[in-house]
Amino acid sequence: MANHPSAEKRNRQRMKRTLRNRAIKSAVRTHVKSVREAVAAKDQNAAKAALAEATVAIDKAASKGALPKRSASRKVSRLASQVHKLSAAAR
Secondary structure, X not given: OOOOHHHHHHHHHHHHHHHHHHHHHHHHXXXXXXXXHHHXXXXXXXXXXXXXXXXXHHHHXXXXXXXXXXXXXXXXXXXXXXXXXXXXXXX
16 A cells, blocks of 8 residues: 555556546447457448448547557558458449
């Protein structure tokens, strides 16, 4: 347990940061899940709309530091690839 005022403050900051990051990551996972569900249902329009929302959420999470920038980029790339394959298969 923290005994010094500075250590107590750092602990309070850590708890706030953890809660914020957890909420951001949870929202990202929800958006990714909606994209994957639309791809699984082969719904091209819903997949594109969900991808746009997911991309914004992932990029925002990366800019806030909740996700590493490279893993965010990789997530967006893989989701976009899945949606693109769905579009190509529909032609």
